[in-house]
Amino acid sequence: MPEPMKHSAPEASSFAGALKSTWPILVALGALALVPTISAAIDNPFLIRLFTRAVIFAIVAVALNFVLGFGAMVSMMHAAFFGIGAYVVAILAFHDFDGAPLWIFPGTSNLAVAIPLAVLVAAFGALLTGVVSLRTSGAYFIMITLAFNQMLFYFFVALQKYGGDDGLQILADLNFAGLNISKRVTFYYVALGVLAASLIFFGRLVNSRFGVILRATAQNERRVVALGISPLRYKLAAFVISGAVTGLAGALWATGQQFVSPSDVSWVRSADYVVMAVLGGMARTWGPVFGAVVIVLLEALLPSATQFWQLPFGIIVILIVVYLQGGLADLFGRARPSSGGGR
Amino acid sequence: MSFSLFIEQLLNGVQFGVMLFLISAGLTLVFGIMNLINLAHGALYMSGAFIAAAMIKYTGNFFVAVVVAVVATAGIGAVMERLILRRFYARDHLDQVLVTFGLILVFNDLVRLVWGVVPVQLRLPGPFSGSVQLMAEVQYPAFRLVILAVGLLVALGLYFVVVHTRIGMWIRAGASNRPMASALGVDVGLIFSLVFAAGAALAGLAGLMAGAISSVQVGMGEPVLILALVVTVIGGIGSIRGAFLAALIIGIVDTFGRVLLPPALGSMVIFMLMAAILAWRPKGLFPVNA
Amino acid sequence: MQGHFHKAALAALAGSVSLVAQPWFATAAFAQAPIKIGFVTTMSGPEGVIGRDIADGFNLALKHIGPKMGGRDYQVVYGDDQVKPDVGRQVVDKMLESDKVQIMSGIIFSNVLLASVKPILDAGAFYISANAGPTAMAGKQCHPHFFGVAFQNDNNFEGLGQYLKDKGLKKIYFLAPNYPAGKDMAAGFKRFYKGEMAAEVFTAFGQLDYSAEIAQLRAAKPDAVVMFYPGGMGINFVKQYSQAGLMSQIPLFTGPGTVDQTTLPAIGEAALGMYIGAMWTEFGENPANKKFVADFEASYNRIPSQYAAMSYDTGRVINAAVEAVGGKIEDKAAFQKALENVKFDSVRGSFKFTPNHFPVQDYHLAQIEKDSKGRLVGAFRQTVLKDMGNAYGDDCKMPAP
Incomplete structure (x- = not known):
């Protein structure tokens, strides 16, 4: 086996090594787990809602970063996968409430059915768009994914039956196989659990043979081809996995908000996810979590401080890009370069 | 659709296309030559419109306002390049996207601080604000004909500069081989600054032209930016010729799409076109350095 | 500012x-x-x-x-x-x-x-x-x-519908953005105006250029144009309608929120002569x-x-x-x-x-003109509907408190 194919994850072999490279995210997850307690202590239930948003967006940013930071695919359509997941849950609940079947299938409010379906449909969407988009690369890939994002946006706007531009309110009582998970604290821990699971999942994937080939492809596609490996299949698989996890986050979003709208699918949201991943730090699986939390908090706090919140927000973004080339994760020490993300 | 209406819609499509070319020309120039994705192009476009509107208000002279707005936007672009963007030529595209996204936010709030929230008026001189009779059944807004003429002149001018002049040669040399060009004594840094300023001037010109027919307001650059990126990518990044052709195709397709298709499909049609073209030619219609 | x-x-x-x-x-x-x-x-x-x-x-x-x-x-x-x-x-x-x-x-x-x-x-x-x-x-x-x-979203366009019916105008061309409020306005208009519609056009929300729509509209030769384009869209539409030379040829009607003091400074004199259906004018x-x-x-x-x-x-x-x-x-x-x-x-x-918690009020027609200080204002012309409620009372099953 030539060099780049080697299993390059010494951290995984020793517990101390693992701790050394992942302590910031362990601390962060620990802090996130305390949010409901703090919220109860200061009698401010909104805190949980705010952090639920941060945690769900963090799942998307982590999933996006799998293709962005490790596969050099700058996708501008992750809001579309998110929206697909969210709309699948909302539309199924709509038909359950309404009683009318969706074509021949009955609607459902059981998330044990709706969520896997949402993930499946998002994965299928990623497969279809990925096959076409991955013919291109670089800036062309950014733009073709943006085009698909816009198409889906206008598709949801056109769904007048499901609210069109006004969005769709979920009126049915969502449950998970009969369990009520829409209680705020329960739901928050569910979302946090999904985030932790995604981190473990993507962390392992990045260091697996699959992940190594993906990273090698991002660095030098020709060398991978020379080894007799078809990089396209690996890139497509990565894109589908990323889209599926994003669809899962979307399904969670619909469950938590009880409301979906085309603005969840807008290209600006896609750009937000990219900003979260890059600001957080693309070199590590967990970097984007910091990006997502910081951006969600800034967006909530700055506007209540000043009407001209875009000015400080823009300046913060510029300063981070200019001075922290590896994103916020670099605050905890530099990572080894892992790919040529975005080049 | 009667024949004269068809002709008028075709003219509308071509005029919209030429407008899109004006917006995209600076973007593709900077993107192609310096390999820099400048999302703040839309912010420069907005600056051009606001400065022109203010100058018309204070001087009352449209032509003075055009000159001042174009020069001032070029100046803003040059300052932006010197202070921030210069250090991003060697960074990857994502960092460029992010820093210029930050610049958009900053520009929007600065314009709001200076001009307030109310959209401003860009008043056209009398002869430009009405319409002219082109054919028996076709009455056409005069200023749209001006846009058509200016756009075509810019296209010809750019083509001439890039293909036939010494500066154009340097530009092409800088784009394809920076170290070699430096070794031959070309001041690549200066050339890049000049190209960036020229791109900004084109954005400003496009902004003030568009400001005369549509609303001059904060955030006017963003919807246009997407269209400009679509044009740039379909044409092939860095190709002036490609941008011109792509702009015309999109202008015409969008115009007829809006008239003939239901609204949801009409909004989608240019994105479907872009996806189809890129699936067929992954580096655009006229790939540069292929 | x-x-x-x-x-x-x-x-x-x-x-x-x-x-x-x-x-x-x-x-x-x-x-x-x-x-x-x-x-x-x-x-x-x-x-x-x-x-x-x-x-x-x-x-x-x-x-x-x-x-x-x-x-x-x-x-x-x-x-x-x-x-x-x-x-x-x-x-x-x-x-x-x-x-x-x-x-x-x-x-x-x-x-x-x-x-x-x-x-x-x-x-x-x-x-x-x-x-x-x-x-x-x-x-x-x-x-x-x-x-x-x-x-209620339909209301002002109900007033416009009534006015155009009273005036005996026959062919009406209607335009609005393709979103639910646009559909509400269209429904309100047609509830009171029963004559011929030359066309009902719904455009993409946030559209910048209306040259294609305006060309179609001119070719249809309607008696009046009724449109609803809030915010920046309204500025674009009115400027382009005026530049196409249509303001003096086909009267243009709209509801509140399209041509008012938030957009008039940007539209300028292009808006002179337009009609507005409104429940309030500054001259009440x-x-x-x-x-x-x-x-x-x-x-x-x-x-x-x-x-x-x-x-x-x-x-x-x-x-x-x-x-x-x-x-x-x-x-x-x-x-x-x-x-x-x-x-x-x-x-x-x-x-x-009303019992479903929306206003009972009068609806008027205003027209854009210059006031004594040269500012563009919506001047009161006439009252069209008196003591109007809304059409959705029957759909509302208001629970008792």
Whole structure:
């Protein structure tokens, strides 16, 4: 086996090594787990809602970063996968409430059915768009994914039956196989659990043979081809996995908000996810979590401080890009370069 | 659709296309030559419109306002390049996207601080604000004909500069081989600054032209930016010729799409076109350095 | 300009209200607490101009009301929805849960309102709409705690429909953005205008260029054009309609919110001669309106738009109802009853709520002309419909309090 194919994850072999490279995210997850307690202590239930948003967006940013930071695919359509997941849950609940079947299938409010379906449909969407988009690369890939994002946006706007531009309110009582998970604290821990699971999942994937080939492809596609490996299949698989996890986050979003709208699918949201991943730090699986939390908090706090919140927000973004080339994760020490993300 | 209406819609499509070319020309120039994705192009476009509107208000002279707005936007672009963007030529595209996204936010709030929230008026001189009779059944807004003429002149001018002049040669040399060009004594840094300023001037010109027919307001650059990126990518990044052709195709397709298709499909049609073209030619219609 | 809003708002606040200046996570739950009002509107982005008018109108009402409502202190918390439904939803959640607001208002756009209204009403708060009046809230989703002070979305276009029918105009060309409020306006228009429609065109929301639509329209040779394009879209459409030379050939009609003091400065003289269907004009002859217009101009140095007028009325509706219950808004059934039977001097003259909580009022026709100072204004022409309610009363099964 030539060099780049080697299993390059010494951290995984020793517990101390693992701790050394992942302590910031362990601390962060620990802090996130305390949010409901703090919220109860200061009698401010909104805190949980705010952090639920941060945690769900963090799942998307982590999933996006799998293709962005490790596969050099700058996708501008992750809001579309998110929206697909969210709309699948909302539309199924709509038909359950309404009683009318969706074509021949009955609607459902059981998330044990709706969520896997949402993930499946998002994965299928990623497969279809990925096959076409991955013919291109670089800036062309950014733009073709943006085009698909816009198409889906206008598709949801056109769904007048499901609210069109006004969005769709979920009126049915969502449950998970009969369990009520829409209680705020329960739901928050569910979302946090999904985030932790995604981190473990993507962390392992990045260091697996699959992940190594993906990273090698991002660095030098020709060398991978020379080894007799078809990089396209690996890139497509990565894109589908990323889209599926994003669809899962979307399904969670619909469950938590009880409301979906085309603005969840807008290209600006896609750009937000990219900003979260890059600001957080693309070199590590967990970097984007910091990006997502910081951006969600800034967006909530700055506007209540000043009407001209875009000015400080823009300046913060510029300063981070200019001075922290590896994103916020670099605050905890530099990572080894892992790919040529975005080049 | 009667024949004269068809002709008028075709003219509308071509005029919209030429407008899109004006917006995209600076973007593709900077993107192609310096390999820099400048999302703040839309912010420069907005600056051009606001400065022109203010100058018309204070001087009352449209032509003075055009000159001042174009020069001032070029100046803003040059300052932006010197202070921030210069250090991003060697960074990857994502960092460029992010820093210029930050610049958009900053520009929007600065314009709001200076001009307030109310959209401003860009008043056209009398002869430009009405319409002219082109054919028996076709009455056409005069200023749209001006846009058509200016756009075509810019296209010809750019083509001439890039293909036939010494500066154009340097530009092409800088784009394809920076170290070699430096070794031959070309001041690549200066050339890049000049190209960036020229791109900004084109954005400003496009902004003030568009400001005369549509609303001059904060955030006017963003919807246009997407269209400009679509044009740039379909044409092939860095190709002036490609941008011109792509702009015309999109202008015409969008115009007829809006008239003939239901609204949801009409909004989608240019994105479907872009996806189809890129699936067929992954580096655009006229790939540069292929 | 912007600093202007701040100064004026601060003056109003210093004089009468105390802005909730403590951090958003702080709590404020003590006995005999002040009444808490949440005001969510669009402050940033291109439509921030409308939010400014709505906030200024509301603040002027507070200034006139003074430091107490019904003998009780009150606080107003402000929030920015950025015209994004999910952002509006988050701001609303924050106000309900952190600030514990009891009454909310201020949202401009129907889609933002519809995203937020369920949590507001589920939390037991009252929503008094200063602008958006979506069909759903008048009909199937009507709610004991939801009141629309301005209009039901269809209303002003019902007035236009009646006017064009009275005038005997035959072929009408209708244009609006392809979103639910656009469909509401079309439905309202056709409810009263029964003649021939040359075309009903729905364009993409946020469209910049209307040359293609205007060419089609000219070729159809209609008797009149009726359109609804709020904000920047309206500026684009009217400028381009005028540049195409059509303003003098085919009369152009619209409802409120398209051509008013938030957009006229940008459209300029291109708008001269346009007709507007409206429930309010700055020339209303009643004393409440004269005081409002004069004080608004004195405070903010510009003519108020109907957005400002409606939110001025909203502030005074809230005050009148709070006074009627002696400040005890915690008795929700009584407060609801007080709102339903509210008595106050509206800037529109006569005003009362229908059983489904929307206005019964008059609808007028105005036309854009220059006033004595050379400013563009909507001048009163005639009253078209008197004491009009809305068409959705039968769809509303209002639960008993």
